[in-house]
Amino acid sequence: MTAGQLLYLSRADIEAIDLPPREVAAAIAAMCAAKARGATAMVPKSHFKAPPGLVGGSTFFSMPAALADPPVAAVKWVGLNTANHARGLPHISGLVVLSDAVTGVPTAIMDGEWITGARTAGMTAVAAEHLARADSATIGFIACGVQAHSHLTALAARFPLRRVLAYGHRPGPADAFATHARALGFAAEAVADPAAAVQDCDIVVTSVPESAQLMPYLDPAWIKPGAFVGAVDLGRCWIRHNLRQLDLLATDDHGQSQAIAPSGRLAWPGPYDADLADLVGGAKPGRTDDRQRTMFVFSGLALADVAVAARLHREALNRKLGTFLPL
Secondary structure: OOOOEEEEEOHHHHHHHOOOHHHHHHHHHHHHHHHHOOOEEEOOOEEEEOOHHHHOOOEEEEEEEEEOOOOEEEEEEEEEOOOHHHHOOOOEEEEEEEEEOOOOOEEEEEEOHHHHHHHHHHHHHHHHHHHOOOOOOEEEEEOOOHHHHHHHHHHHOOOOOOEEEEEOOOHHHHHHHHHHHHHOOOEEEEOOOHHHHOOOOOEEEEOOOOOOOOOOOEOHHHOOOOOEEEEOOOOOOEOHHHHHHOOEEEEOOHHHHHHHHHHOOOOOOOOOOEEHHHHHHOOOOOOOOOOOOEEEEOOOOHHHHHHHHHHHHHHHHHHOOOEEEEO
16 A cells, blocks of 8 residues: 555455454454553544435434554444335445544545444444353344344354344344354244343343334343343333343443433433443453343444454455555
8 A cells, every 4th residue: 555545445345354253352352451541532423313304314423533553543424214124225334434543644445334233243242251141052132134143143253152032023034034043053033022032041132223113112121130131222122211220231431321311312321330441441340240130232332443444454455455546
């Protein structure tokens, strides 16, 4: 790569790199350790919803952050529209722009879909290292889209998972996900009752898409002693007033969660018992006994996007993947 060039990485380029889930989680854990030392910088994600009469009611997010090692900064730009299912499009899409943190010069632009799926599952995996039982064998999924697939891969790399239960408000995706899990060697089934995907599970992952019509329908009382929940969907499908009955509530970043809380988008406004940097850096212990019920409620951390994007950028340069564009 020479001065005046920008590396473009398509979805196909990123998939060709095939960064293993353990390496994704390792990059995120290293970032969390750096954050605990004060070697990162970020601001809470910002978002705005365009009026339906103007541009179709899409919601847009901007997520900037920077690392000291490697010295990179990035912003992820995300668009979300739940009507995209009917259009045959993903309901979430985005790009990541990576810059040299020393010079400020852009160095890469890359598809954000794979990064979003992988880094989100990687964050849950890092949290689960501290909050889930090491012998967790049964996992339940509420919603069976991209995040269910990426979380199954990431968590199966760290826990002795054997059984998968899948629930969706539409049976088709749940059936397809169960078939996918069986093909990977799991005992898997789609269930018609959401409680069945929660009550007997050691790990539960909820990734219900945002919708104005959504009413919380999962009762925290269903969570069995010793279980861990990754609330990828900001906890929007959980009955909020019962969440504090759980033994430990963690989030990705205290400051970001406080900033989001007034909007009502985050199921639990705080305070939280720990965030990821607390857990990885050792400031907070995480799970302390086998019967604690724990939950990780998070909105997504820009620093995780930067950590994974920087790792992909390095691999792409080493493998000579991608397309160089003039600045």
